[in-house]
Amino acid sequence: MPVDQIPIGTFSRITRLSQKALRLYDERGLLVPAARDICTGYRYYTFAQTERGIHIRHLLWLGFGLSEVDAILGARERGDSAMIREHFARRLAATEQEIGRLHAIAEALRTQDPLNGGFRMSITEPVIKDIPAMRALSRRERGVYQEAIPRLIGELCADIFPAEGRKPAAKVTGPIMFICHDEEYQETDAAIEVAIPITGSVNLDGTAVEVVTLPSGRFLSVLHTGPYPGVGKAYERLFAYMGEHGLAPAGPSRELYLNDPAEVLEDELLTEVQFPVEEIPPSP
Template identity: 25%
Template sequence: MGDGVSEVHGEALLTIGAFAARARLSAKALRLYDRLGLLAPAHVDETTGYRYYRAGQAEHARLVALLRRLDMPLARIAEVVHADGDRAAGLLDVYWTDVEARVAAQRTLVDYLRGRLTGRDSDVYGKFVVETVDVPEQVLISETRHLLADELPTWIGASLGRLEEAARDCGGVTAAPFVVYHSDVSAESDGPAESCVPVADEAAARAWSEERGRARQTRVRVEPAGRLAYTRIVKAQVEYPQILAAFGAVEEWVAAQGLTVTGPCREVYFADWETAGPEDPVCDVAFPVR
């Protein structure tokens, strides 16, 4: 038929060269998309191995190429292109929300690293507003774990979830949950860290701990009233290691005010993590002081 068009089983199909030109892609890219299951040819000649495409597949091919330009992983591209319109758009929205969250976190990390590299840490710390708050005595149910920084996000969510569920049997949650770092948690140091949920009923909490709490290094303790020096950060700033800038800012402020740190640092989680966006305040980075 000419012009890169061949008749196969009574249907006019484009050779890979003609289809590549129409889709504005290379033949190499089309072979890759076929191999990855993103765009299969309409027909492959069993003898020659030549690939043939329908003209209508060009839009599909361009869609794959555009999604690749978003640095979308191939597995996620496959999900999008094989979904119907509304679901495909929803999958794209989920991916892009993840991208924006990652970029926001990386932006914070770049600011922190720039300060470290230039020796102007104070320029970074000056972006944080540090205040103090008085906290009443609290009955806490807690779970302690030795773990490294990359394990921390998953454990925090899971442990606080378990403790908040347990709090139903302990008179209910009375204040924002928090995580205490009794020693450094990093890529090399494993803490320990302690997830804490304030509850209303100490007697019920101790009964719960005796009955069901031993398996996960849980305990009940009463934290005396005290004062916290803290700075409020958004979700994008919580990820390690950029959160170190917030801890550094509070430590510098405490020293400048002539205060004394009286206990381990902590992160107080006062917002719904799942529904918060990258720029929404979610956490107070704090040190007990006097």
């Protein structure tokens, strides 16, 4: 065996990458052995490849996926520092978001009641409301609920109430709301809309905000008091009521945020959940 050919076991110890991982990286073209025994298929590497192996291990430790690692190493070989910085910036943003989520979980574990599903909350009895059509300002995109909803709300409020004391873009007539256009929970590609009812003229030059008309309808409604992660219990109550009274969902649900999380405690957050409903026709 040539001096510069390193058996896969030794290469694994040097790079601290398992042999199973090295076989996978070979299949993916990410780290291909310099030589392979014709009879046994045994893999051999060179000392020059150890640097690439160590870079792969470090990037994986930072949380990058294999396709991202491949792209970063390719950019490094081309000297494309801008692409590398872009990948690192995205990874940093995702890491900071995850840190925020973990801090929220830690706080919940410290403070919430484990005998009540973890949340201190209350839910009113469902009521049916006839809600008229209303004009609203809206922003929509596809994304992750936990990230996109608060960001879009912030962007919409910034568009309506510009800084420097300028005149508001419209007269607001109701609370801001999240409208869910998906029929089932979407992990990463949810159809998300945030909207706020308005009246009168609108001045929104140069923004991504749309003027829409939210449809009228017969809505089943409950008021949830407590942290936002517990709002799922409100939906549970609504669907139980629908089943008990022969009703079915008839369109996108709405969550109306009735107070500001920056001004009240989590236990005092008020969320009205509205679901358009229709009667299930009797079986023939």
